Amino acid sequence: MTTDWVERLLGGDELAASKLISLVENKSPQVPEIMRQIHPHTGSAAILGFTGPPGVGKSSLVDQFIYIACAKNLRVGVLAIDASSPYTGGALLGDRIRFGDYSGNDGVYIRSMGTRGHLGGLAQASRGAIRILDALGCDLVLVETVGVGQIELDIVKEVDTVVVVTMPGSGDYVQTMKAGIMEIADVFAVNKSDLPGADLAYSELVRFLHMAHKDSAWLPQVVSTCATKGEGLKELWTAAEAHREFLLQEDRISRRRKEQVKGEIEDLVLCRLKDDFWNIGWHGQRIQEVIDKVYARELDLYSARDEIVAQIVEEIKKI
Amino acid sequence: MTTDWVERLLGGDELAASKLISLVENKSPQVPEIMRQIHPHTGSAAILGFTGPPGVGKSSLVDQFIYIACAKNLRVGVLAIDASSPYTGGALLGDRIRFGDYSGNDGVYIRSMGTRGHLGGLAQASRGAIRILDALGCDLVLVETVGVGQIELDIVKEVDTVVVVTMPGSGDYVQTMKAGIMEIADVFAVNKSDLPGADLAYSELVRFLHMAHKDSAWLPQVVSTCATKGEGLKELWTAAEAHREFLLQEDRISRRRKEQVKGEIEDLVLCRLKDDFWNIGWHGQRIQEVIDKVYARELDLYSARDEIVAQIVEEIKKI
Numbered sequence: 001m002t003t004d005w006v007e008r009l010l011g012g013d014e015l016a017a018s019k020l021i022s023l024v025e026n027k028s029p030q031v032p033e034i035m036r037q038i039h040p041h042t043g044s045a046a047i048l049g050f051t052g053p054p055g056v057g058k059s060s061l062v063d064q065f066i067y068i069a070c071a072k073n074l075r076v077g078v079l080a081i082d083a084s085s086p087y088t089g090g091a092l093l094g095d096r097i098r099f100g101d102y103s104g105n106d107g108v109y110i111r112s113m114g115t116r117g118h119l120g121g122l123a124q125a126s127r128g129a130i131r132i133l134d135a136l137g138c139d140l141v142l143v144e145t146v147g148v149g150q151i152e153l154d155i156v157k158e159v160d161t162v163v164v165v166t167m168p169g170s171g172d173y174v175q176t177m178k179a180g181i182m183e184i185a186d187v188f189a190v191n192k193s194d195l196p197g198a199d200l201a202y203s204e205l206v207r208f209l210h211m212a213h214k215d216s217a218w219l220p221q222v223v224s225t226c227a228t229k230g231e232g233l234k235e236l237w238t239a240a241e242a243h244r245e246f247l248l249q250e251d252r253i254s255r256r257r258k259e260q261v262k263g264e265i266e267d268l269v270l271c272r273l274k275d276d277f278w279n280i281g282w283h284g285q286r287i288q289e290v291i292d293k294v295y296a297r298e299l300d301l302y303s304a305r306d307e308i309v310a311q312i313v314e315e316i317k318k319i
Numbered sequence: 320m321t322t323d324w325v326e327r328l329l330g331g332d333e334l335a336a337s338k339l340i341s342l343v344e345n346k347s348p349q350v351p352e353i354m355r356q357i358h359p360h361t362g363s364a365a366i367l368g369f370t371g372p373p374g375v376g377k378s379s380l381v382d383q384f385i386y387i388a389c390a391k392n393l394r395v396g397v398l399a400i401d402a403s404s405p406y407t408g409g410a411l412l413g414d415r416i417r418f419g420d421y422s423g424n425d426g427v428y429i430r431s432m433g434t435r436g437h438l439g440g441l442a443q444a445s446r447g448a449i450r451i452l453d454a455l456g457c458d459l460v461l462v463e464t465v466g467v468g469q470i471e472l473d474i475v476k477e478v479d480t481v482v483v484v485t486m487p488g489s490g491d492y493v494q495t496m497k498a499g500i501m502e503i504a505d506v507f508a509v510n511k512s513d514l515p516g517a518d519l520a521y522s523e524l525v526r527f528l529h530m531a532h533k534d535s536a537w538l539p540q541v542v543s544t545c546a547t548k549g550e551g552l553k554e555l556w557t558a559a560e561a562h563r564e565f566l567l568q569e570d571r572i573s574r575r576r577k578e579q580v581k582g583e584i585e586d587l588v589l590c591r592l593k594d595d596f597w598n599i600g601w602h603g604q605r606i607q608e609v610i611d612k613v614y615a616r617e618l619d620l621y622s623a624r625d626e627i628v629a630q631i632v633e634e635i636k637k638i
Contacts, residue, residue: 032621035621039616254614261613262610268621270589294580295580297358301583301587302351302355304587308584309588309595317635319632319636
């Protein structure tokens with residue numbers, strides 16, 4: 001059954017992509033098998049991420065990139081990642097309806113992903129979804145995040161090229177830097193270039209990058225854009241392409257992707273360790289007794305930790 | 320030596336608090352011993368968190384709360400948590416200089432905390448810092464976050480009462496909800512009440528909360544404030560106090576704090592498992608071989624995981 005869907009996916013069937021991404025999103029027990037089967041068929045798509053504070057126009061830029069990619073006859077997959085709370089997330093995903101414009105267009109597959117009540121799983125699910133779109137045969141996968149929290153940063157680190165979108169003035173510019181995304185940007189778009197202060201924001205950013213990257217092999221390019229008017233889009237595309245060229249030189253892309261593989265393996269191993277080992281006997285009454293002791297100040301947290309770890313080791317030895 | 324600092328801390332010495340918080344921030348190997356020694360002396364401070372999107376005026380509200388607390392002769396500790404990137408973090412922490420107003424005031428201790436290059440450690444470090452301020456003898460610990468990312472949410476969950484600060488219009492209001500902080504709010508401050516749309520924002524939020532919390536024991540209170548004009552601050556303080564009263568009823572505070580203890584123990588155990596087990600032989604060449612195989616599509620991620628976990632178990636058995 002899973003194998004059928006995978007076969008359909010590898011044949012280019014978008015319905016199969018939807019089905020498989022849903023399984024990944026729902027943490028289905030079939031996920032390892034799915035990933036095993038599609039793994040040999042991944043690795044050829046270019047993965048491009050868009051991140052930045054809310055309201056700077058990421059969605060509009062992604063829209064424009066879809067148009068450009070379509071005009072170039074590229075097959076495009078789009079993942080819009082929303083780490084919103086499940087509490088209000090559903091309703092607020094409504095703004096994704098804009099993507100309806102493309103539905104029915106053969107070359108474009110679009111998917112929104114939310115937390116489904118488990119923030120920690122979103123990074124893993126989105127990695128899986130990227131691989132699925134890669135295996136579907138997409139030439140280009142665009143990953144757009146809604147916010148700039150840690151989850152989004154983790155996700156966007158999984159792409160080949162990161163476009164950080166910012167805008168002039170309003171403090172948003174500085175907030176972008178605050179959120180820790182400066183060092184993961186390969187390309188900057190200073191969007192809403194029709195707003196006052198756009199030139200200043202552009203030149204400040206360029207100056208800053210020249211200082212910060214004076215010893216780097218890649219100097220992040222900065223492009224002024226106005227997505228709603230379609231201005232600067234070609235230049236932004238060219239900048240993203242230039243970064244891809246850079247990655248392909250000296251096989252830098254393999255280093256980047258191997259770093260990602262390393263992080264992913266570590267995550268998977270830790271998750272497994274957590275599920276397997278932590279749960280050995282450490283649930284219900286037993287953990288509650290430790291918590292009660294800590295709360296009552298009879299036991300401190302670090303002694304509690306050492307006690308539990310020692311017992312986990314003993315239990316593993318009995319396996 | 321550590322014991323000396325702890326003794327000075329318990330005697331109310333702020334210099335000792337600074338020294339110990341620095342040790343916690345730098346992940347000193349002395350941290351477990353410090354925490355062991357102060358643990359029996361913690362638990363009496365009221366811990367109040369302020370979170371919300373950048374620019375809504377959290378700092379100004381915290382400032383006002385410091386004044387109110389001082390007027391009540393309460394000893395106050397303030398932690399300003401900035402999960403900014405270390406890359407730009409240092410310079411941008413400059414806005415914390417405002418806190419200079421209080422320095423020299425005996426009843427107020429203020430500390431900024433940043434990531435120091437390790438985001439994952441910030442939540443643990445801030446928990447440690449809260450405990451240190453508690454042990455210092457603070458009646459009230461105010462924890463202010465700069466952003467609303469996952470790290471900040473994790474941190475703010477460690478407090479007794481969460482004040483979510485928002486402001487009218489500008490999309491920030493909706494962004495607040497998007498960031499997943501609605502469900503952790505015990506009190507809302509709709510700040511900048513002098514801006515257009517303040518009444519609407521207030522009434523929308525109240526209506527939303529009435530629907531969302533119709534079966535909850537605690538209905539989050541909403542207060543209109545204008546921190547810069549000092550308006551609504553008394554009401555906000557009263558709302559925070561009302562939540563504290565609620566927590567003290569039916570010993571709800573013990574349930575809340577035990578949940579926090581549970582999360583903290585889990586984190587500590589997982590960190591230890593990670594450091595101890597993951598590192599058993601899984602470094603350098605050995606892990607690199609696995610990564611290379613995955614990258615070359617000879618091995619998939621989940622099979623890599625299973626192989627590594629099986630070997631870790633074998634290695635633990637040999638201990």
